[in-house]
Amino acid sequence: MPHPFQVTARCTTTRARTGRLSLVHGTVETPVFMPVGTLGTVKSLTPEDLTAAGAQIILGNTYHLYLRPGCDVIDRFSGLHRFMNWDGPILTDSGGFQVFSLARLTRITEAGASFQSHIDGSRHLLTPEKSIEIQISLDSDVIMCLDQCIAYPAERAAALAALEITTQWAGRCRKTWREQSGEKNALFGIVQGGMYDDLRRMSAEALTAMDFSGYALGGLSVGEPNQMMYDVAEAALPLLPGDRPKYIMGVGTPEDLVELTARGADMFDCVMPTRNARNGQLFTRRGTLNIANSRHRTDTAPVDSECVCYTCRNYSRAYLRHLYQSRELLAYRLNTLHNLHYYLDLTARMRSAIAEGRFEAFRKRFYADREPGGAA
Amino acid sequence: MPHPFQVTARCTTTRARTGRLSLVHGTVETPVFMPVGTLGTVKSLTPEDLTAAGAQIILGNTYHLYLRPGCDVIDRFSGLHRFMNWDGPILTDSGGFQVFSLARLTRITEAGASFQSHIDGSRHLLTPEKSIEIQISLDSDVIMCLDQCIAYPAERAAALAALEITTQWAGRCRKTWREQSGEKNALFGIVQGGMYDDLRRMSAEALTAMDFSGYALGGLSVGEPNQMMYDVAEAALPLLPGDRPKYIMGVGTPEDLVELTARGADMFDCVMPTRNARNGQLFTRRGTLNIANSRHRTDTAPVDSECVCYTCRNYSRAYLRHLYQSRELLAYRLNTLHNLHYYLDLTARMRSAIAEGRFEAFRKRFYADREPGGAA
Numbered sequence: 001m002p003h004p005f006q007v008t009a010r011c012t013t014t015r016a017r018t019g020r021l022s023l024v025h026g027t028v029e030t031p032v033f034m035p036v037g038t039l040g041t042v043k044s045l046t047p048e049d050l051t052a053a054g055a056q057i058i059l060g061n062t063y064h065l066y067l068r069p070g071c072d073v074i075d076r077f078s079g080l081h082r083f084m085n086w087d088g089p090i091l092t093d094s095g096g097f098q099v100f101s102l103a104r105l106t107r108i109t110e111a112g113a114s115f116q117s118h119i120d121g122s123r124h125l126l127t128p129e130k131s132i133e134i135q136i137s138l139d140s141d142v143i144m145c146l147d148q149c150i151a152y153p154a155e156r157a158a159a160l161a162a163l164e165i166t167t168q169w170a171g172r173c174r175k176t177w178r179e180q181s182g183e184k185n186a187l188f189g190i191v192q193g194g195m196y197d198d199l200r201r202m203s204a205e206a207l208t209a210m211d212f213s214g215y216a217l218g219g220l221s222v223g224e225p226n227q228m229m230y231d232v233a234e235a236a237l238p239l240l241p242g243d244r245p246k247y248i249m250g251v252g253t254p255e256d257l258v259e260l261t262a263r264g265a266d267m268f269d270c271v272m273p274t275r276n277a278r279n280g281q282l283f284t285r286r287g288t289l290n291i292a293n294s295r296h297r298t299d300t301a302p303v304d305s306e307c308v309c310y311t312c313r314n315y316s317r318a319y320l321r322h323l324y325q326s327r328e329l330l331a332y333r334l335n336t337l338h339n340l341h342y343y344l345d346l347t348a349r350m351r352s353a354i355a356e357g358r359f360e361a362f363r364k365r366f367y368a369d370r371e372p373g374g375a376a
Numbered sequence: 377m378p379h380p381f382q383v384t385a386r387c388t389t390t391r392a393r394t395g396r397l398s399l400v401h402g403t404v405e406t407p408v409f410m411p412v413g414t415l416g417t418v419k420s421l422t423p424e425d426l427t428a429a430g431a432q433i434i435l436g437n438t439y440h441l442y443l444r445p446g447c448d449v450i451d452r453f454s455g456l457h458r459f460m461n462w463d464g465p466i467l468t469d470s471g472g473f474q475v476f477s478l479a480r481l482t483r484i485t486e487a488g489a490s491f492q493s494h495i496d497g498s499r500h501l502l503t504p505e506k507s508i509e510i511q512i513s514l515d516s517d518v519i520m521c522l523d524q525c526i527a528y529p530a531e532r533a534a535a536l537a538a539l540e541i542t543t544q545w546a547g548r549c550r551k552t553w554r555e556q557s558g559e560k561n562a563l564f565g566i567v568q569g570g571m572y573d574d575l576r577r578m579s580a581e582a583l584t585a586m587d588f589s590g591y592a593l594g595g596l597s598v599g600e601p602n603q604m605m606y607d608v609a610e611a612a613l614p615l616l617p618g619d620r621p622k623y624i625m626g627v628g629t630p631e632d633l634v635e636l637t638a639r640g641a642d643m644f645d646c647v648m649p650t651r652n653a654r655n656g657q658l659f660t661r662r663g664t665l666n667i668a669n670s671r672h673r674t675d676t677a678p679v680d681s682e683c684v685c686y687t688c689r690n691y692s693r694a695y696l697r698h699l700y701q702s703r704e705l706l707a708y709r710l711n712t713l714h715n716l717h718y719y720l721d722l723t724a725r726m727r728s729a730i731a732e733g734r735f736e737a738f739r740k741r742f743y744a745d746r747e748p749g750g751a752a
Contacts, residue, residue: 046709329419
């Protein structure tokens with residue numbers, strides 16, 4: 001099992017840390033935010049845009065790519081990198097979350113997840129073996145084990161059953177990865193257990209015993225209160241090996257990234273910066289701004305005067321509002337560039353703060369700046 | 377009246393010619409194709425994309441920008457250039473064509489065009505004076521006179537009446553331009569007259585007598601047969617002063633550009649490359665390609681192996697088809713980049729061919745290559 005992670009600095013007052021993750025297609029400095037490129041494209045952006053915004057690694061979705069365009073298409077390109085023209089690292093999820101959230105008539109058995117495509121209603125069976133095979137064919141730098149995600153709230157019995165299936169599947173994923181991957185790409189296990197600390201512990205211990213390149217917390221940000229997510233992460237993260245990267249899946253707001261970094265998380269992914277951009281919600285150091293607001297109609301200032309992204313260097317709020325109100329395609333691209341830059345810059349600033357021993361000061365300043373109503 | 381045009385080469389067997397148009401924001405080599413940036417954005421592209429694709433000048437729409445975002449917004453930026461971050465030349469149309477094609481309940485009187493907004497139904501009166509004032513406030517490099525466009529087919533009496541109003545308005549436009557513009561930006565007159573050669577002659581003579589920086593043929597490509605458009609242009613273009621740029625508005629296909637250049641036209645604009653891109657129709661030297669076609673599903677080749685645009689250098693037909701079928705935003709951008717590059721490269725190749733005395737050979741080769749079915 002490749003162990004590509006190295007801790008490079010630690011905060012003395014929190015569990016925050018920096019690290020370096022060496023993957024087949026490049027090196028990733030952590031804490032890291034991974035833009036989501038569901039269908040082999042981070043919506044509206046080219047790979048050059050992603051690099052300019054500071055992206056180190058992006059995420060692809062196994063469920064989506066398997067259904068469309070289909071693995072036979074991507075095989076012609078020997079994987080996702082050449083297909084989409086991104087030569088940096090890629091992490092792929094296992095499909096478990098989409099089967100839970102997007103597919104229809106899903107039935108989970110020990111064999112795997114049987115589901116109906118959200119596109120054409122065709123039936124499919126996603127087994128742990130098949131999920132890994134697909135991810136290998138995508139040539140993913142970080143392959144995720146298939147897991148069973150549950151809704152919030154969930155009964156303890158349901159959380160336990162999902163955890164046990166996830167553990168069993170993790171073993172089968174590991175076996176398939178060993179037999180078929182050439183063992184060069186990293187494989188991460190996913191901790192489940194709902195909001196039950198003892199179940200999270202049981203899951204973490206079982207996965208740690210199997211030995212993975214890294215570990216993720218799955219099943220968070222599924223509707224639970226924020227503080228509960230922080231508490232579950234705070235309890236579960238220290239149970240994972242300190243020399244492995246710790247990834248919190250599907251999270252979150254800027255505040256979530258800061259809080260979970262303080263609790264020892266290294267990796268994040270979320271559709272929030274890209275999706276909110278397409279809805280006109282722009283993140284800034286001073287708070288979140290709704291570009292549709294009529295107060296921006298004649299405003300010649302950029303979204304954030306402190307921001308150095310392409311959008312803020314070249315365009316005004318008035319122009320962005322005009323594009324957005326007119327449903328112009330360029331609106332989505334310029335907004336997405338800004339929001340991703342914000343997220344990627346936030347993690348870069350956290351890395352510097354941790355490395356320079358001033359993470360607590362950074363965190364205080366972050367909240368002082370983000371006070372509600374600060375940005376309009 | 378600024379006369380910013382200089383003929384730089386002539387074809388010996390056709391009326392094709394090259395020229396140089398010196399405008400406030402830069403110099404334009406003709407024949408030139410002007411990408412259409414209706415609402416202050418060439419749909420899906422940044423100014424940097426336009427420059428990389430070879431754009432020298434873009435077109436903005438007075439009618440659209442007047443309604444949205446409104447002139448008071450653009451005034452805050454001292455014109456359209458800074459608002460949209462494009463520092464090259466801009467030509468604006470007068471609003472006449474949109475009043476004819478897009479607005480509702482339009483009533484034309486000598487005073488001007490009274491119409492109802494296609495957005496919110498509000499009523500407006502666009503006079504020749506107002507059209508010029510708006511274009512001056514946009515700081516357009518080439519201002520167009522307000523004209524009355526008519527449908528095809530049109531009775532001779534209707535064509536004559538529209539021509540007479542257009543001539544009268546041209547005089548008022550010229551007066552407003554002289555009084556309010558500082559006379560630095562160019563002003564073009566628009567020849568009307570429907571498909572009647574004698575009316576086109578009457579219009580051309582009246583406008584030539586007034587003296588404009590350049591002349592356009594309006595009211596073409598409104599549904600008439602292609603050959604009729606070529607015939608009207610062939611008869612009308614020589615009636616315009618040889619030392620002024622000649623612009624055919626709203627045209628056209630690649631074939632139209634070649635044929636009308638051969639008849640002496642210098643400038644073109646059309647939504648075809650950008651709109652067709654968004655519908656998956658891609659232009660190539662070998663013909664037009666429908667990217668949605670299932671034959672491209674696993675095709676690792678670029679759209680056009682001879683093309684050096686960003687899209688063809690980096691992406692396959694299979695990837696473009698996948699993006700298009702998935703309605704991904706990047707599809708529109710990559711397709712638009714390719715189509716605009718095709719149009720801009722076509723005019724660049726015509727310029728070289730004319731300058732090097734081989735336009736007739738170029739034209740033959742162009743048709744041989746574009747044979748139907750060549751590209752799939």
